[in-house]
Amino acid sequence: MSYIKMNNIVKKYQGAYREVLHNFDLSIAKGEFIVIVGPSGSGKSTLLEIICGFEAPTSGTIEIDGTVVNEVLPKNRNVSMVFQDYALFPHMTVCENIAFGMKIRKVDKSTIDKKVRWAAEILQLDKYLKVKPSKLSGGQRQRVALARAMVREPKLFLMDEPLSSLDSKLRYETCHEILNLHNKINATTIYVTHDQVEALSLADRIVVLNDGVIQQNDVPIEVYENPANLFVAKFIGRPQMNLFEVVVNKDNITLDEFLKFRRDLIKLPEYNNRYILGIRSEHIICLDKECKDSIEAIIEKTEYTGGETLLYLKANRISFTMKYTKNKRLKIGDTIHVTFDFKKASIFDYKTKVNIKERQYEENY
Numbered sequence: 459m460s461y462i463k464m465n466n467i468v469k470k471y472q473g474a475y476r477e478v479l480h481n482f483d484l485s486i487a488k489g490e491f492i493v494i495v496g497p498s499g500s501g502k503s504t505l506l507e508i509i510c511g512f513e514a515p516t517s518g519t520i521e522i523d524g525t526v527v528n529e530v531l532p533k534n535r536n537v538s539m540v541f542q543d544y545a546l547f548p549h550m551t552v553c554e555n556i557a558f559g560m561k562i563r564k565v566d567k568s569t570i571d572k573k574v575r576w577a578a579e580i581l582q583l584d585k586y587l588k589v590k591p592s593k594l595s596g597g598q599r600q601r602v603a604l605a606r607a608m609v610r611e612p613k614l615f616l617m618d619e620p621l622s623s624l625d626s627k628l629r630y631e632t633c634h635e636i637l638n639l640h641n642k643i644n645a646t647t648i649y650v651t652h653d654q655v656e657a658l659s660l661a662d663r664i665v666v667l668n669d670g671v672i673q674q675n676d677v678p679i680e681v682y683e684n685p686a687n688l689f690v691a692k693f694i695g696r697p698q699m700n701l702f703e704v705v706v707n708k709d710n711i712t713l714d715e716f717l718k719f720r721r722d723l724i725k726l727p728e729y730n731n732r733y734i735l736g737i738r739s740e741h742i743i744c745l746d747k748e749c750k751d752s753i754e755a756i757i758e759k760t761e762y763t764g765g766e767t768l769l770y771l772k773a774n775r776i777s778f779t780m781k782y783t784k785n786k787r788l789k790i791g792d793t794i795h796v797t798f799d800f801k802k803a804s805i806f807d808y809k810t811k812v813n814i815k816e817r818q819y820e821e822n823y
């Protein structure tokens with residue numbers, strides 16, 4: 459059974475002439491960690507605000523644990539929200555900050571103490587309980603904000619870019635804390651981020667949003683390896699998936715007049731047609747020498763990223779990137795022979811921009 463169910467949600471802000479969310483349906487199971495990604499303005503924060511009750515949908519229903527909550531006040535939805543801006547009280551210690559909400563709700567002192575110790579232990583804040591926020595790093599402050607949300611023991615955690623103000627090392631560490639926390643308390647979590655790595659590493663399921671419409675809703679590996687459409691292919695993964703307009707006829711896959719591969723390297727529902735071929739940079743393979751399905755490419759730029767080098771290549775008029783992991787030192791201007799791993803390729807319909815690879819498998823294998 460779904461724990462959260464959004465049914466046909468439409469959101470149009472007052473005075474606005476366009477909808478932010480259009481006939482939006484989403485079901486989330488208990489304990490799932492869902493990451494929402496999408497460009498700025500795609501409706502991610504609006505979605506969280508509707509779930510926690512700060513905003514009402516224009517139409518449609520939201521169910522939490524089997525109950526429609528459209529008319530339920532935010533404070534009664536048992537939802538905790540953690541924002542990018544952790545908004546701690548500067549004059550209070552870490553302990554007082556964590557305990558604040560419970561004090562307001564007049565929870566008894568021994569329960570408050572127990573809960574503060576429990577949250578502080580999970581988030582490794584025990585040492586800092588008597589310290590004021592100004593003495594803490596950004597990551598520690600964000601952990602205090604998480605602890606404050608945790609002690610409410612919410613059924614549901616909503617996190618809106620909670621790590622975006624942290625530097626990359628702290629982001630990485632706090633990201634792991636969040637995952638540990640989730641593994642320990644297993645609260646259903648909806649997490650909004652702009653960060654691809656965060657999305658892919660945290661999520662049980664990623665929801666890719668564009669203009670208030672779900673583009674793909676799937677496990678991270680599927681979103682990365684089999685993007686549902688061209689939007690997802692461009693949005694997920696850095697460097698961006700290489701995309702080539704190709705013409706396929708009975709003999710060849712043609713990238714341009716001088717770059718052709720054998721047609722039978724890809725199974726397609728129909729030939730004599732145009733497609734967009736998508737290949738990730740790690741699925742372009744550097745060969746030691748020229749061979750039957752290789753193409754010759756010139757290195758235009760190199761970027762060493764630690765453990766691998768990103769090569770910017772040009773073959774005739776076609777530009778693409780590949781990840782190079784071999785030891786040989788390559789430099790700008792070198793010529794190399796590469797081939798594409800077509801088994802890992804995505805094929806997008808030229809008109810609809812939809813990935814037709816699945817259909818291709820169903821129909822041809």
Ligand SMILES: Nc1ncnc2c1ncn2[C@@H]1O[C@H](COP(=O)(O)OP(=O)(O)OP(=O)(O)O)[C@@H](O)[C@H]1O
Nearest residue numbers: 471472474478496497498499500501502503504505
């Ligand atoms: N209170 C509001 N009144 C009117 N329009 C709003 C309001 N809040 C958001 N919007 C509009 O709704 C759209 C979606 O905004 P939202 O904040 O949900 O997007 P987002 O995906 O979270 O963006 P970002 O990644 O930049 O935070 C935007 O066009 C925004 O201008």
